[in-house]
Every structure is written in structure tokens, then in C-alpha cells.
Amino acid sequence: MSEKMQQQITQAEQDLLHTYNRFPVVFDHAEGMSLYDTDGKRYLDFFSGIGVFALGHGSTRYKNAVKAQVDKLLHTSNYFYNEPAIDAARKLKAISGMDRVFFTNSGAEAVEGALKAARKYAYLRDGVADHEIIAMEGSFHGRTMGALSVTGTKKYRDPFEPLIGGVRFAKYNDIESVKALLTDKTCAIIMETVQGEGGIHPADPAFIKEIRRICDEKDILLILDEIQCGMGRTGTMYAWQGYDVRPDIMTTAKALGCGVPVGAFLLQGKAADRSLAAGDHGTTYGGNPLACAAISEVLSIYEEEKILDHVNMIAPYLTELLDTLAEKRDDIKERRGIGLMQGLEFTHPVGDILNRALDKGLVLINAGANVLRFLPPLVIGRSEVDEMMDILKASLD
Numbered sequence: 389m390s391e392k393m394q395q396q397i398t399q400a401e402q403d404l405l406h407t408y409n410r411f412p413v414v415f416d417h418a419e420g421m422s423l424y425d426t427d428g429k430r431y432l433d434f435f436s437g438i439g440v441f442a443l444g445h446g447s448t449r450y451k452n453a454v455k456a457q458v459d460k461l462l463h464t465s466n467y468f469y470n471e472p473a474i475d476a477a478r479k480l481k482a483i484s485g486m487d488r489v490f491f492t493n494s495g496a497e498a499v500e501g502a503l504k505a506a507r508k509y510a511y512l513r514d515g516v517a518d519h520e521i522i523a524m525e526g527s528f529h530g531r532t533m534g535a536l537s538v539t540g541t542k543k544y545r546d547p548f549e550p551l552i553g554g555v556r557f558a559k560y561n562d563i564e565s566v567k568a569l570l571t572d573k574t575c576a577i578i579m580e581t582v583q584g585e586g587g588i589h590p591a592d593p594a595f596i597k598e599i600r601r602i603c604d605e606k607d608i609l610l611i612l613d614e615i616q617c618g619m620g621r622t623g624t625m626y627a628w629q630g631y632d633v634r635p636d637i638m639t640t641a642k643a644l645g646c647g648v649p650v651g652a653f654l655l656q657g658k659a660a661d662r663s664l665a666a667g668d669h670g671t672t673y674g675g676n677p678l679a680c681a682a683i684s685e686v687l688s689i690y691e692e693e694k695i696l697d698h699v700n701m702i703a704p705y706l707t708e709l710l711d712t713l714a715e716k717r718d719d720i721k722e723r724r725g726i727g728l729m730q731g732l733e734f735t736h737p738v739g740d741i742l743n744r745a746l747d748k749g750l751v752l753i754n755a756g757a758n759v760l761r762f763l764p765p766l767v768i769g770r771s772e773v774d775e776m777m778d779i780l781k782a783s784l785d
């Protein structure tokens with residue numbers, strides 16, 4: 389590492405609040421599937437900034453759309469309409485089949501809105517508040533107080549209690565544990581269709597279908613968090629579309645903006661008709677023209693460049709190579725995942741593997757201590773998969 393980069397890192401450690409143990413790299417620019425640090429060293433990006441850069445770093449079309457909007461109109465507030473938001477909402481409804489969109493600035497903020505919508509729905513239904521929410525162990529929904537309240541990692545929550553009340557945690561993929569928590573006050577069940585931070589755990593089809601059935605029977609809203617697993621990563625636009633169930637409320641963010649900070653929650657049917665109304669919820673920046681120009685262009689590119697077809701073509705190649713590796717090595721317990729959202733669970737922590745890979749020019753990340761997580765840009769080719777596998781193998785021992 390150059391002296392300049394070392395100095396920049398030292399400076400950052402003095403100035404930034406230390407909420408992350410960062411890898412010792414200062415990134416400078418990117419092109420296609422590659423990141424470059426301030427010393428000019430190249431890294432293959434198999435993380436996409438936590439699954440954000442679905443289109444890679446090199447989409448000229450995307451960059452031009454964002455640049456054009458900077459020159460045209462950056463912000464109006466939600467007291468007025470703007471064209472990019474109108475376009476983005478129409479396209480988002482078309483790909484999801486949901487009825488209403490609320491744009492936010494981040495994933496956590498989308499989760500906050502989803503929780504408020506669920507509580508408001510139950511409040512209108514029962515005429516009283518004080519409802520309960522069932523969330524899942526091992527889940528991750530964000531770091532703000534509401535999203536944290538439904539996040540299934542106790543150590544993330546404990547220092548910040550009391551969080552929002554009435555949240556109970558069931559075991560993911562264990563339907564009896566969900567049934568045991570149901571009460572007359574339950575207003576929502578929130579879960580990720582594929583758990584990301586918790587270690588790449590897809591929902592069992594029977595589990596999610598039974599949850600949907602229970603929600604219908606008891607007039608409970610199903611909230612699916614698609615912030616990490618959505619936007620084509622699993623081979624369908626939203627992961628739930630591959631399960632043949634539909635949420636009442638869903639959240640989306642990360643790849644939705646492909647680099648511009650955005651999020652959204654969407655509502656369907658009764659949740660759209662009878663929940664948040666004028667005065668119940670708001671945001672200054674959410675749905676602003678810049679953010680929505682990005683979303684709108686991202687969704688057009690997905691359609692015109694057939695991103696889902698590409699995911700479904702390339703993902704089997706990645707999973708085949710990961711399966712072969714898992715079979716060969718005693719220290720790999722299993723491969724899990726759908727599409728280009730994959731995890732390899734080891735019998736030991738993977739931190740050293742990550743550091744060695746980074747040193748060799750590969751950006752990978754973990755999901756929990758023992759799981760390597762693969763979230764490449766959705767536009768990767770076979771040669772990048774091969775390059776990743778070569779560096780990964782060289783980094784294992």
C-alpha cells in the first residue's frame with residue numbers, strides 16, 4: 389500500500405465514527421466489473437457494494453440518464469409531482485404487480501414505512517392500536533429503531549432497548565414456531581424471502597406458502613423484505629415471484645437505484661386501500677427526481693437488456709463451480725442460495741479468506757462469521773466467474 393493510501397486511512401479513522409471495521413482499501417474508480425484503488429490496483433467486484441451495482445459499474449446508459457437529470461431538475465419535494473417519479477412508479481408497479489408505491493431514501497426507511505402501514509391497517513380494522521408483529525430469527529431489516537426492532541440478531545438490538553413493542557421472533561422455515569406466536573393482536577409477519585445478512589437462507593416453499601395462507605385466514609399482512617434478494621438477483625424480478633406467493637407489502641432498495649441511494653415500499657390490495665393516508669407518512673428526499681430518474685432507467689435497462697435471462701443463464705454456471713468446490717473440501721458444509729445470491733458455509737470463520745482474496749484482487753464478503761457471500765453484478769460473464777473461482781481457490785489455504 390502506498391504512503392498516500394495509508395495516510396488517507398489514518399485520516400478516515402480519526403474522522404469517521406468507528407461503526408465499521410473496514411478493509412484497508414480506498415477505492416477510487418470503477419469500470420465494468422472492476423474496482424480500482426487510489427494506487428491503481430484492480431479488484432474483481434464480486435460483492436457489488438452489498439448487491440447494489442446490479443448492472444456493474446460500466447453502464448453508460450445508466451450514467452447518462454443520471455447526468456441528464458442532474459442538469460434538468462434535482463429536487464422538488466413531495467408537495468409537487470415530478471416526471472421521473474411518475475415513470476419510476478409506473479414501471480415498478482408493472483414489474484411487481486403491486487398497486488401502490490412509496491419511495492424512500494434507503495432500505496431501512498422502506499421497512500419503517502412497511503411497519504407503519506401494517507399497524508395503520510390493523511388500527512383501522514380494529515379501532516384500537518397496540519398490535520403485534522412476528523419477525524424471524526436471523527433476519528436483517530436495517531439499523532433504524534423500527535427496522536432494528538424486527539431484526540433477529542439479539543446483539544444488534546440489546547443496547548438500544550426499549551425498541552418498538554409487540555415484536556416476537558419465530559424460527560425461519562419453522563411454521564410451528566410461527567403458529568405458536570400468533571395472537572388476536574398480530575397485525576403482520578415480516579420476513580426476507582431469502583435471508584441475506586443472516587447467512588443466505590432461502591425460504592422453504594412450503595413455509596412461505598403456509599405463512600401466506602395463515603395471513604389470509606387471519607387478516608394479517610405479509611411483509612416481504614426484498615431489499616437484498618430482489619431486483620432480479622434470484623432470477624425473477626422479486627424473489628417471491630419464484631415462490632408463487634404475493635406479499636401485501638414489500639420493500640425494495642439496494643439494486644433498485646444501482647448506486648443512487650433509494651428505496652421503496654409497495655402495497656397491494658387491501659393494504660394499499662386501507663392503511664397510510666394523507667398526513668400519515670412522508671419524506672423530504674424520497675422519490676426525488678434524481679433518485680427516480682435512476683430507478684426509471686434501471687428498470688428500462690433490466691427489460692431491454694434482458695437482465696433476468698442473463699441471471700438465469702449464468703447462475704447455474706456459478707452454482708455448479710461452487711458445488712464442485714464444496715464437494716472437494718471438508719471444511720465447506722454446504723452451498724446455499726438462489727440465482728446470483730449464493731453462500732458457502734464453512735466449518736470455520738472466513739475472515740482470513742476474505743483478506744487473502746482482497747490481497748489477490750477479489751472483493752468478496754461474508755454473511756455471518758462462517759459464510760462466504762457471493763453477490764456479483766448481475767451482468768457478470770463466465771470469464772469473471774472463472775477469475776473469481778481461481779482467486780478464491782488460491783485464497784482458501
Ligand SMILES: *Cc1c(COP(=O)(O)O)cnc(C)c1O
Pocket residue numbers: 494495496497499528529530531580584585613614615616617641642651
Ligand atoms: C440492506 C438491507 C436492509 C437495510 O437497507 P439500508 O439501505 O442499508 O437501510 C434491509 N433489509 C435487508 C434484507 C437488507 O439486506
